[in-house]
Amino acid sequence: MATIFLSEVVGTAMLLLLGGGVVATAILAKSKGLGGGWLLINFGWGLAVFAGVTVSYSSGAHLNPAVTIGLLTTQSVTIGQAFVYWGAQMVGAFIGAVLVWLTFKQHLDAETDPGAKLGVFSTGPAIRNYGWNLVTEIIATFVLVFVVIGFGRAGDPELGSPAGLAALGAVPVALLVVGIGASLGGPTGYAINPARDLGPRIAHALLPIKGKGSSDWAYAWVPVVGPLIGGVLAGLASGALLPLPV
Template sequence: MNDINLWLYFVSETVGTGLLTLLGCGVVANVLLAKSKGFGGGTLMINWGWGLAVFIGVLGSAYSGAQLNPAVSLGLLLAGDLEVTLFFVAVAGQFVGAFLGAVLCWLTYKQHFDGEADAATKLGVFSTGPAIRSYGWNLVTEIIGTFVLVFTIFAFADYGDIQVGTPGGLGPLTALPVALLVVGIGASLGGPTGYAINPARDLGPRIAHAVLPIKGKGSSDWSYAWVPVVGPLIGGAIAAVAAPALLSMV
């Protein structure tokens, strides 16, 4: 850690997560908000948009190893691949970046937010929500989705294809496997909750929704906000414990 500048580490995670959230929330805005040129593009467009957002976010945060997700950072911490100080610096950067990315998304689509009558649609640009509200089962969905994410990231590292969490450890196409992984999770497991699989990605934009002067925005749905935070952290922790044993069998 002596060779790592903590400020640059924080900035790296802030920039990467900011790009992730700007483009991820942006594709949702493009599909959902009335009069947008991408209106009605469908869930697959959203899935691919989030995957490409991850691709760009990873490339934008090479210094810190492109964690971009407190669940990933927690997994690395529990696996002994990330020091405690770096964990807290990374997570702080992730939440700041997620908030700023959501603000930039709002500025980009300001007129479309003003022209959208449905408050739930506006909130859906910023944060996730369940198709069927059942907190226990929604939690299970987020745990499973995030387990797949973090476990597979460990598998990539095991095969030598990617090294998330290692400063400077990014090759030119390192971002591609994780981007495709996110597309796959969204396409197959994203239906019940909108697949937050990332506490910063959900909570940062939800806070932005709460504080921004969005016309007719309605509630930020704080009663649900704990699910996309707690679920991914549990899923990431389980993956960190399971990966060494399960991957050693491969």
């Protein structure tokens, strides 16, 4: 359990450092990457996932409570293991957000838009409608978790499957995240990960960020509840749509 916890903390911290970092690079005043745009953010998050998964290999690299709850639904992890994963993911996400703050402190201080400051740490909807925002997060996270489960089964030689995907390691998951961001990320900024949004949002609330404004707690439940529902649905659907060999 200790190995799982440490591995998930390290991997999730790496994920949030690089993911939050690419957002800061693209949107903060005086950044050399200012105006980098949506695709830069998409690819940056994909590479953040690649790095996070690579360094957390010993825990299976969940890095996301929605992935963990999906695997719990398929009985791939126990409830006790799930709580260890969830705790580690939250700790790692908070640490990663603090490292982003340290890296970009001068740029956060120079930025005059409180919304941009918050956007470095957590997601927000383009059109605020909690019900439809929730639907978007459910669908996007379903795609993530369902395909991640498919990667695992498609790369498992014990299931009679080719090992090609397993040999590629973190690359398929990274490309999947880029694809989700490019295709489904526009409405909500695609949290698709409760820890990715909640951990940094807590950091935003606690850190001494100049002129930071609200942490938007009214919206904070959407990127937590939506991904968890999407993860459960993906786990359930995988049993029928990604059946194991008899």
